[in-house]
Amino acid sequence: MNKTELAEFIKSLEPECEVKEGKQFAEAAVPSTKLHSLAKSLKENDATAFDFLVCLSAVDWGQDIGVVYHLRSTKYSHMVVLKVRTADRQNPAFDSVTDIWMTADFHEREAFDLMGIRFKNHPDMRRLFLDSSWGFPLRKDYVDDVNIVTR
Amino acid sequence: MEEKVISTGIDEKEEYVINMGPQHPSTHGVLRLVLSLKGEIVKNVEPHIGYIHRGIEKMCESITYPQIIHLTDRMDYLSAHINNEAICLVVEKALEVDIPDRIKVIRTIMSELTRIQSHQLYWASFGMDLGGLTCFFYGLRDREKVLDIFEETCGSRMIVSYNCPGGLMYDIHPNFQKRVKDFVRYFRKTLPEYDDLLTGNVIFKERTVGIGRLSLEDAISYGVTGPSGRASGFSCDVRKHEPYSAYDRVKFNEVLFNEGDTYHRYFARMEEMRESMNIIDQLIDNIPQGEYAVKMKPVIKLPEGEYYQRVETARGELGVYIISDGNKNPYRVKFRSPNFVNLSALNLMAKDFKIADLVAIGGSLDLVIPDIDR
Numbered sequence: 231m232n233k234t235e236l237a238e239f240i241k242s243l244e245p246e247c248e249v250k251e252g253k254q255f256a257e258a259a260v261p262s263t264k265l266h267s268l269a270k271s272l273k274e275n276d277a278t279a280f281d282f283l284v285c286l287s288a289v290d291w292g293q294d295i296g297v298v299y300h301l302r303s304t305k306y307s308h309m310v311v312l313k314v315r316t317a318d319r320q321n322p323a324f325d326s327v328t329d330i331w332m333t334a335d336f337h338e339r340e341a342f343d344l345m346g347i348r349f350k351n352h353p354d355m356r357r358l359f360l361d362s363s364w365g366f367p368l369r370k371d372y373v374d375d376v377n378i379v380t381r
Numbered sequence: 382m383e384e385k386v387i388s389t390g391i392d393e394k395e396e397y398v399i400n401m402g403p404q405h406p407s408t409h410g411v412l413r414l415v416l417s418l419k420g421e422i423v424k425n426v427e428p429h430i431g432y433i434h435r436g437i438e439k440m441c442e443s444i445t446y447p448q449i450i451h452l453t454d455r456m457d458y459l460s461a462h463i464n465n466e467a468i469c470l471v472v473e474k475a476l477e478v479d480i481p482d483r484i485k486v487i488r489t490i491m492s493e494l495t496r497i498q499s500h501q502l503y504w505a506s507f508g509m510d511l512g513g514l515t516c517f518f519y520g521l522r523d524r525e526k527v528l529d530i531f532e533e534t535c536g537s538r539m540i541v542s543y544n545c546p547g548g549l550m551y552d553i554h555p556n557f558q559k560r561v562k563d564f565v566r567y568f569r570k571t572l573p574e575y576d577d578l579l580t581g582n583v584i585f586k587e588r589t590v591g592i593g594r595l596s597l598e599d600a601i602s603y604g605v606t607g608p609s610g611r612a613s614g615f616s617c618d619v620r621k622h623e624p625y626s627a628y629d630r631v632k633f634n635e636v637l638f639n640e641g642d643t644y645h646r647y648f649a650r651m652e653e654m655r656e657s658m659n660i661i662d663q664l665i666d667n668i669p670q671g672e673y674a675v676k677m678k679p680v681i682k683l684p685e686g687e688y689y690q691r692v693e694t695a696r697g698e699l700g701v702y703i704i705s706d707g708n709k710n711p712y713r714v715k716f717r718s719p720n721f722v723n724l725s726a727l728n729l730m731a732k733d734f735k736i737a738d739l740v741a742i743g744g745s746l747d748l749v750i751p752d753i754d755r
Contacts, residue, residue, distance in 0.1 A: 252686075252687065253686060253687075253688075254687075254688070254689060255689070281601050281602070282601050282604060283604060284604070284691075284698070284700060284717060285689075285700045285702055285715065285717040287702050287713070287715035289704065289713050290713070298702070300689060300700070300702070300717075304601055304615070304616070304617070307622055311687075311689075331602055331604070332599070332602040332603045332725070332726075332729075333602065333603050333604035333722055333725060335725055336721060336722065336724070336725040337722075340721075344438070344439075358430065358431060359430060359431030359434040359754060360431060360434065367436060367439050368438065368439055368713075378439075378443070
């Protein structure tokens with residue numbers, strides 16, 4: 231499917247999504263409560279067959295904090311981008327997609343480690359790179375007087 | 382005399398937890414694997430990573446795009462040139478710069494040379510992991526020849542930083558074509574030696590065939606790309622599926638196997654070296670004339686938006702995801718590094734095999750630790 235068809239398809243699956251055709255891929259802003267069900271149906275539906283989670287990136291948009299999922303279908307080679315965001319910067323939490331794509335295991339631990347986003351139902355939600363005494367360095371409000379030089 | 386039984390204190394019914402690493406020759410860097418063992422059988426592998434986490438993604442947010450290139454070298458240092466290319470491609474795509482053919486062809490040749498030298502080091506260290514020290518000398522002997530070509534053209538051997546947005550840092554050395562052709566001719570002769578030493582070796586086959594099998598479904602679910610994924614039948618070669626640079630004008634085969642065991646992960650890389658030499662053969666005599674770099678603005682600012690570019694490194698798919706807010710430095714950079722993802726499948730593959738097999742399986746994934754930690 232091309233970008234337009236994918237955007238329409240996602241809209242029909244989940245009417246609460248805000249879909250748009252990005253420059254490269256179809257993009258969908260998903261409400262965080264609908265993420266898991268939409269991801270599951272995108273993978274299991276034969277017309278889309280998104281069986282490969284390429285990239286999971288945690289992003290700090292200033293006000294909001296969220297996660298961007300790049301999905302690809304190995305059958306059709308089309309891609310789609312899902313985005314979830316929340317305004318709760320203290321305890322951001324989304325549903326884990328580990329049961330859908332196993333690769334999400336490490337990706338979500340990385341997102342928790344560097345951005346402080348928790349994933350519900352993740353089998354092993356621990357920090358990955360850093361010690362538990364660190365803050366969440368990829369956040370924009372992270373302060374490190376020693377190592378970050380501001381110009 | 383009554384026989385004395387000395388209790389070892391280890392109950393075989395219980396799992397025994399040991400550390401493998403961080404300093405261990407077969408973890409190829411500072412990777413710590415916490416193993417749960419039952420006798421000699423591995424029951425669980427838990428990778429502990431982050432020993433060389435440098436925060437490259439955070440650093441990228443405070444530097445400019447041409448500067449980021451020099452950080453990408455330091456991720457997967459054996460695919461340094463290909464990592465550079467990923468950043469260059471994403472910047473060029475965002476600014477809609479037209480890249481002349483000369484640059485594309487040179488980039489492709491350099492990428493394939495990088496792939497060959499990476500697989501040579503893989504072959505060398507994999508042989509050594511399994512107890513064949515000869516491989517290490519043979520592999521490094523041939524790799525020197527590629528590094529010499531890099532040194533002549535790029536000025537450095539491993540951390541080349543040869544690409545820059547809009548083209549290349551400098552033109553190729555006048556000897557470049559001759560030396561590359563010499564190398565390919567030489568390596569065609571020496572590659573059968575590699576096969577003689579390892580590929581057909583009975584001991585090697587006993588250690589690798591059927592060990593650490595990864596099914597196609599698991600390879601896709603875990604996102605195992607590169608030669609490791611293609612050994613399981615996962616057709617994931619970015620050069621085929623989304624050709625960049627000059628890959629759309631060369632003929633080559635995507636190396637695919639269905640077995641997915643350690644032996645085929647090894648063999649896929651051997652075949653890839655042959656394919657890489659074929660690609661170089663097709664391009665080396667046809668480097669078009671022209672400029673080696675397009676003139677770019679002194680300060681590169683990406684238009685506001687999001688960009689994703691993937692390239693095929695020696696280990697799999699490297700994805701670069703850049704969010705730009707229109708400034709000279711990116712708002713957020715995410716590297717989808719192939720090793721990080723491949724490592725996550727290690728537990729699945731090594732379960733219920735012996736510790737010595739774990740070394741073989743880990744070696745066959747060709748992990749580069751700085752790429753995992755970033």
